[in-house]
Amino acid sequence: MRVSSFKFARPYSTGDYKSPKMQQKLDLYANKQPTPVTLRELYELGETVTDNTLLLFAQLLQQELPVRLAQRVRDIKRLPHGLAEVPSMVELRVLYEQSFARIMTSTRVRTHSQEDDFHNLLVDIKEQHASAQQNVALGLQEVMANNANVKNWDFSNFLDNFYMSRISLR
Secondary structure, eight states: OOGGGOOOSSOOOOOOTTSHHHHHHHHHHHTSOOOOOOHHHHHHHHHSOOHHHHHHHHHHHHHHHHHHHHHHHHHHHTOTTTGGGSHHHHHHHHHHHHHHHHHHTSOOOOSHHHHHHHHHHHHHHHHHGGGHHHHHHHHHHHHHHHOGGGGGSOOHHHHHHHHHHHHHHO
C-alpha cells in the first residue's frame, strides 16, 4: 500500500511542511549530528520506568527525531538514477517531511500530559510509516523497470543505510 492512501488517524497538523521556513529548518536539522544512543543505554533507562523517565524519553525523542527525519529526507533527495523522483519515493519523502513538521510544530514536552499527547503523536507517525519499506521496494522496481543503466548499480549501500536509519527512528 502506498503512503498517500493513508489518512491521519488523529487530527495532528502537518504544519506547513512545504513552506520555505520549514524547508530551511529541515536543511538545518539534516546537517546536525544525532546524539548517539546505545542499546545498553536504552536498556538501562528502560529497566526502571517511572513517570519522570517517560518524560525524559519524550524530551529526548522530541529533540532527536527531527534530526533523524531530516537526514532521511536529505538522503532520499540525493538518491541517484532518478530514484528520488519516482512516485513511491516522492511519497515517502513527503511522509518524512510531514512527520518532521508535525514534531517540530508539536507542543514542547514539559509535563506528563504533554508527554501523553506526544506519545499519541508518535504512535500516529509510526502507523503512517508502516508502508515505508514497501515504498522503497516499489521505488527500486520502478527505477529498474524504466532505466536499463541502473540494473548494474549496487543498491545494497542505500538499502543498508535506509534500514539502519529506520532502526534509529523506531
